[in-house]
Amino acid sequence: MQHDAPWTTDRLKLEREGPATLADQIARHVEVAIAEGALQSGGRLPSWRDLAAQLGVARGTVRAAYEKLSDRGLLVTAGSAGTRVADLLPPAASSAKAPAECLEPLGSQYRSSRPLVFQMGVPAQDAFPATLWARLHRQAVQSASLRTGHTDPLGLPDLRSAIASHVAIARGIQCSPEQIIVTSGFRSGLSIALHAIGAAGKQAWVEDPGYPVTRLALAMAGVHPVAVPVDDAGLVVEWGRDRAPHAALAIVTPGQQAPSGVALAEHRRAELIHWASSCGSWIIEDDYLAELHLAGRSPGALAAGKGAERVIHIGTFSKTIAPMVGIGFVVAPLPLARRLIDIATALSAPPNTALQLALSTFLSDGHYLRHLRRMRRLYAQRRLRLLETLSRSGIGAAVPAGLTVLLPLPDGFDDQRLSLDARVFSLGPAPLSPWYAGASQPRSGLMLAVANVLDRHLEQSCRRLLAMIDGYPEMASGPIELGCGQCEVN
Ligand SMILES: Cc1ncc(COP(=O)(O)O)c(C=O)c1O
Known part of the structure; x- marks a missing residue:
């Protein structure tokens, strides 16, 4: 369907003395209008002559701007039908932001209510048990409205019991409900743990590459992150022990390392535990994805072993249900339980009561385990299809990494810029390079989450992405060659 573009040039203020050419400024403005949805697929742009007259520039300048965008597949010129916006994927809610505005906040792409294709951090939208969840939530809202008193700062007793049972079954962790602190997710659990350990001013090992939000959270809490490399057996404990033996803690993703997806090998687990026990240090186990292990059984939890x-x-x-649930938990080890409970009571408010009640029923009625089983199967299928599609396009170097497929790019490729530009096409790949903290050479690459890769968009999304990569100046020497082995995460 073609639309008349509700687009104006009112916001286009050309800087005639600025470093960017007039054509580049016009092209950028049109690109942002497409990203914001002001210009939609099929929308017609003003003719060169009209736009040139409106802006007081030469016709050739507008033509050059349009040509740049045509080269990138954003516009099509159709003779007397004029210049129109190309047939793009449907705009997603998050594309309402101009790419330039999205440069700053870490994880800003997670904030859209509707996921982009390849976007990380969100579950499959089409597979979310929305009717069931809505029913449980409705009942919970009714029941919560009768509870007008204070709620337990550590979480509702029923939910704490349901979580304790769940981690015993699914993660092999033996704990009592009194050791469970309900939080609003990993970040609030981390914050409580850092306070309880008294980590401010001390060192903490973090995985490199590793979750950038964790490093940011540490820096904000006054903790000094020590980047410890990760290889195909997970965290290189020996490296950390040599460089920062007296660190107060180590934060790890042993079940499924973020971003490489590798499980922490048995010998590394033993080394890590040995280090923590002998130095009186703490291990924070970020178990965000261990239950969604796509190949075989989930690796055991560190908190379940010696x-x-x-x-x-x-x-x-x-990750396992949806970010909107906004609930996580801490399993407090006995020696630190009192302190964690006191900190949580003083500093952290429990999540919304109705959500806790709904989740409690979701867990105890067996829906959660069923949902995990379905999601594992679905994500494994989607990951496989994405890998097959990339492989058919000649990209044999793409590697599965947990719930993502990692597409390595040549060293020095601006993966951050590419990820922002891709949003114009409603694609949400995440750049790999920001996950590196300096212990190892940052790799450039794209992380393509598989959760919302639907068959009907797959071919087109991959084609668009690969065409974008090929169009980048870094690729000027030839089409993308990714089968280079050296591009793997480590
Ligand atoms: C490594 C890692 N840990 C934890 C989380 C989840 O964090 P939260 O529960 O705060 O949303 C994520 C989400 O993307 C993650 O990538």
């Missing part, structure tokens, strides 16, 4: 008394286990339902 040395568990040094492990603060943090779980979250934001």
Whole structure:
């Protein structure tokens, strides 16, 4: 369908003395209008002559701007039908932001209510048990409205019991409901744990590459992150022990390392526990994805094995159910339980009561385990299809990494810029390079989350993405060659 463009040039203020050419400024403005949805697929742009007259520039300048955008597949010129916006994927809610505005906040792409294709951090939208959840939530809202008193700052007793049972079954962790602190997700669990450990001013090992939000959270809490490399057996414990033996804690994703997807090998687990026990340090186990292991059984939790008394286990339902649930939990190891409980009571408000009640029923009635089983199957299928599609396009170097497929790019490729530009096409790949903190050479690449890769968009989305990559100046020397082995995460 073609639309008349509700687009004006009112906001286009050309800087005639600025560093960017007039054509580039016009092209950028049109690109932003497409990203914001002001210009939609099929929308007609003013003729060169009209726009040139409106802006007081030469016709050739507008033509050059349009040509740049045509080269990038954003516009099509159709003779007397004029210049129109190309047939793009449907705009998603998050594209309402101009790419330039999205440069700053970490994880800003997670904030859209409707996920982009390849976007990380969100579950499959089409597979979310919305009717069931709505029913449980409705009942919970009714029941919560009768509870007008204070709620337990550590979480509703029923939910704490349901979580304790769940982690015993699914993660092999033996704990009592009194050791469970309900939080609003990993980040609030981390914050409680850092306070309880008294980590400010001390060192903390973090995985490199690793979750950038964790590093940011540490920096904001006055903790000094020590980037410890990760290889195909997970965290290189020996490296951390040599460089920062007296760190107060280590934060790890042993079940499924973020972003590489590798599980922490048995010998590394033993080394890590040994280090923590002998130095009196703590291990924060970020178990965000361990239950969604796509190949075989999930690796065991550190908090389930020998040395568990040094492990603060943090779980979250934001990946396994949805970020909107906004609930996670801490399993407090006995030696630190009193302190964690006191900190949580003083500093952290429990999540909304109705949501806690709904989640409690979701867990105890068996819906959660069923949902996890379905999601594992679905994500494994989607990951496979994405890998097959990339492979048919000649991209054999793409590697599965947890719930994502990692597409390595040549060293020095501006993966951040590409990720922002891709949003114009409603694609949400995440750049790999910001996950590196300096212990190892940052790799450039794209992380393509598989959760919302639907068959009907797959071919077109991959084609668009690969065409964009090929169009980048870094690729001037030839089409993309990714089968280079050296591009793997480590
Ligand atoms: C490594 C890692 N840990 C934890 C989380 C979940 O964090 P939260 O529960 O705060 O949303 C994510 C989400 O993307 C993640 O990538």
